[in-house]
Amino acid sequence: MYTPRQFALGALAASIMFAGQAGATEITDNEIRIGYLADMSGVYRDPIGPIGMDAIEMAIEDVGGSVAGAEIVVFSADDRNSADVGSSIVREWIDERNVDMVTGLVASSVTLAAVRLLEEENRLGLVNGAVSSGVTNESCSPNHIHWVYDTWAMSNGTAKAITQEGNPNWYLLSADYSFGHALESDVERVVTENGGTIVGRARHPFPSNDFSSFMLQAQASGADVIALNNAGGDTINAITTAGEFGITQAGQILAGMVLFSTDIRSIGLEAAQGLQFTKAWYYDLNDEAREWAERFRERTGSMPTMVHAGLYSSTLHYLQAIDAIGTDEAQAVRRQMMETPINDIFATGGYIREDGRMVHDMYLVEVKSPDEAADEDDLFRIVRTIPAEEAFRPLSESQCHLVNNGA
Template identity: 85%
Template structure:
């Protein structure tokens, strides 16, 4: 059953796991305030509501509950807020959490612009950030820090998986349509790099406002370019609107390929298999990978009424890994916990053999998938087939190309 919640920033409504928001007298001395305090900052009402949004808190709560609700006797407290995709709003929330609530860790962190503002504050305060929603690869490249970890995906991985495969199939001429903010810019740059490295050419590009409801003029420009492939360097509601507009104009029917760079299962349901069939894109996780992922996804659906997205799975995984690090070290000290997380491989419902690099990038396998036809799908959740598993070492930017100051290339 889906829980009803209020995410008003004025109140920063807190969901307290187990015994409520009260200090635990039995907590370990190594845990500050006798509590482990987590802030969940995400878009709760805008274009990223469905793929991440309120249900992301359910994933966090599942991880806490699976740890027994407390660690070393310290209760786990979760604060949540809607950042409205605004760096100013997000910064205000994180600053209050640090100054007034002594939050130990902030997770979610969806829009890249909000994330980059938030992680700067976390570094200044020596708190930890677990980035699950943001896609910009700059998060662990030029903007890396010893105070945050990037968990689910990034623009380097998403573009490398999809653009490389499509270009190598012989579709060489690309048109880039990108969201006009840091995430879209990063994805645009990464797609251009992959296309040109694989012998392709960028024949045109445009940037659209974020968020954007009317894609008519943008899709007409892309159609007129004569490009083999139109890359959608956006996400959430923007991608849905762009794909639906392309369908109205008969773009794919006329032979142009539509390449979504960041797509979620919720997006495909909104678009419908009839319009989305054959679309290839890269995913970090899919519920139907194995028995373990199917079982966890079914728990999530029973709780929320919806199948989890890859970010929901990442929120569960990163939160549990964080709490297990506190359990192992007996403290919530940021750098001690982060080092324990780095030293411990990730083997759970999200990743097998995953690990955290020195730049803060959590490295794991990725998957190139293709949307099934309506005839191939056996139920509303049977959306994709895996075309190729992309090994972890191939999926993410090699450290040899990193400009992160934490990386020792010697």
């Protein structure tokens, strides 16, 4: 049995307690303590937010509610997309609650601040929401793992395909913080490597409700493609504004670099049809993914996003590692996770590299038209599967100090 979940937005939420046997000698405090840190009320609420906790709960239930004879305790908090708030929460979790692992970690600025604390205190971080590829590149550490996606993978799939289709001139519109900057850099790299040119760029405040001036600038640039290097509500607002100005109707292509199924539902198939973008996972990949997604929908009323699936997968892998070795010590658990392939509803043959990047197949998808969709959840078709070894930054190009790349 476990206590009812309570989300206290802007503050620490009540914990969820799962029954287990007491007295696990290699488990600190005889409990496995997990913190779920995410945006519960801002632009990333819908694609990740409060129901991300349900994915974590499902993983805990699927290992039987306890591991290595230890009770599992979960705390949650709203980081309000603030690095200062996020750092304060993680510090309190470590100092006062002796948390073993922190997951969620959505805004890249929050994530980078949090993982520094986790390394200082030898706790583990499972990054599922943040997209910046710097998380496992220049900001890698032996105390965190990046699970779902990153800017290198998202830009490599989408920008490469669109440029190679004969659309060389790009305008880059980016959220003005670390995630947007990283994505802008990665998109520029992919476009230029494939013979394209950046004809203009702008950065918008994060978050932003008014994209009128930015879209007018992008339209006036004459670019073949307008890259939206943002996510969540910012991407929805940008696409909606582009529709109001007739940008795509006039022939310019909108390239969403980080899009979720929740975004497509908000925009609607009529406006979103034909959009191509890269995904790490979606619920119609196979029968196993669909079955898990239906369980999630029965529980929450919503189909899961790729981050929800990542939260489940990473938490499950973490708990199974503890169960296998009988300790929650961060380095021992990380080694066990690295030595064990990931085969679950999220990935087949996934694995964790020395830089902390979890490597798996990615997918270039296209949004269906309203006439093609069988129901409200039938949103995408797979254009191309991007094999794991192509999807993520090669270790030979890594700046991570944990990697021996022959330099």
